[in-house]
Amino acid sequence: MEAGEQSKSLLDVEKIWRWLISMNARRTESIAIMGGGTILDTGAFAASCFQRGIRFSLIPTTLLAMVDASIGGKNGVNFNLYKNYIGNITQPEYIITDYSFLKSLPKEEMMNGWMEMAKHALIADPKLWLQLSSHQQIPSIEDLTPLIEQSAGIKKNIVAIDPSEMGLRATLNFGHTLGHALESLAITRKESLSHGFAVGLGMIFSLHWSANKLKQTSTEKREEPLIKAASLIKSWLDFHPSLSWKKWMNTVKYQDAWNYMLKDKKNSQSEVLEIQLKAIGESIWAVPMPFNEFESAWNDAFVDPMQKNN
Template sequence: MAEIIHLKTDSNSYDIIIDSLKKIDLDKYSKILIVTNPCVSALHISKLLSCFNHKYTFICTLKDGEQYKNLASIESILENAFIHKLDRKSLIISFGGGVISDMSGFAASIYQRGIDFISIPTTLLAQVDASVGGKTGINNSFGKNLIGTFYQPKSVYIDIDFLSTLPKREFNAGISEIIKMAVCFDRDFFIWLESADLINNKKDLEYAIFKSVSIKADIVCKDEKENGIRAGLNYGHTFGHVIELLGNYSLYLHGESVGMGMCKANNLAVLLNKLDIKDSIRISNLLKKYQIPTEYKIQDLNDFYDRLFLDKKSQNNNLRFILPNDIGDMEIITNPPKELLFEAMSI
């Protein structure tokens, strides 16, 4: 299956190509810096290098893991760019999962006030979500993705064959973001997912990737800077980011934290009489089908509550949550009653 999805924002316009990776024309660039990690490099760099032939190609290999999505890694990318004398006509290629794409995009956005970058995502999560839409960033001790920019790539190449080497747990974590898109924006897609088999049926997987990217591209076109509808993509993330932080970015994967976060959001939506409990169970069941954790015991409710305020959606000390009203429809709720929020957190 070959599909091209066009994404147009105020700042950029680019294609997301879903196809097996073939020739990439990079002749117009003076130098190429590929940013990757040891795992992706060992498995797939030869395939990437066979797709273009550029005399000035350099590789920056970062440590693998969410715990390295930090300023030190950004410095390392920038240092590589300076050592190899990249100029404003040079290109950064992001080659890896969401951690690599968030950091490569960030580095590209600040190196000499911004140079081109393209994204070649190699995890399911990055293919359906992180590589599309131009949010870049890193974590710090205060929380997740709190430093970053909006910076769109010049193109995105999604090759499903890269996923053949992805560990099962990572694959399943990516499905969490697919379910997120369906719950917030597309009821028919959710119903389709309930009977699909994304693990054993390649056609189902291809369709789910195409559909998720289409949904995300459509939302980013309408609201690049997240002043409205794009916030819906953060469903599950307000709780999920705290779960991720409390696990030192290593206990749970991002997609797993989001899965548990969606269930906490659903608890709140049910308590606020917005979501039917039967639909909340349907969402949990779909997550469970792919072994995504749906339950998380919060040890210290007050501490967890305080940490929710570090979320980027929180404004003027107001807490904002993306809650489903129904499958396929979401709403942004500001400052729900504290006792209901605590009850939702304790389930």
């Protein structure tokens, strides 16, 4: 299969089913699905429905798939332009992670995975955040491997507690509320925006919003580590191979981003539900964010002080 969102389709699922039939596959057998997140999501969905479910294992080949997409059992395809609209939750038999796949992974793809690793640390593990934040750039594969294990472990634990996303699992959407809105906006403008780039910007925003909330309730400067974390993510984004986040964000009207956030299926007409950090490694979910809070967090996160004064 070709990798990419366009392959996450029912048409491609049918292709897999036809192939399985041509191979005389039976329910007693098990299939191995190898690739990035798009291949794993599609392959696992095909396997989970084939003859009411054939066993499968996953072999992730991108950093994002190693720390995120291969874990948790969610599978599925895009439908009618809606992302991940058809699917189910079925766990693989095994996940086999071979770090040597990363040797050929392009820089932009490394950035996508690195941002999800940052997300895991920020919502659940201050020690891992401390380790990640000692790197000014994405580290070498050797330095990366122990961090990948820890990061994957965080997702595994969260999913074990809340497999069907009744609550806690929602914290894995940290940075994705604005991130998804920016991705949708880019699609409308026919631009390509990588997921890690959008999630990085989303986390910068959510960190500032969380910091503002802490400032309102405490005078102990508990918000400072969050603001520091946002600056570090900005400096990681500075290493993006092809896009300047500052230039790109200057082209985005914050009202447009807000409107996309409202369209998200988990939000109401006037309020967005957001994941808030109480501290690094401590997150709560479904916190209402009214427009005025959005506006001031956006200003703090993205409008440079010189511009604000003018």
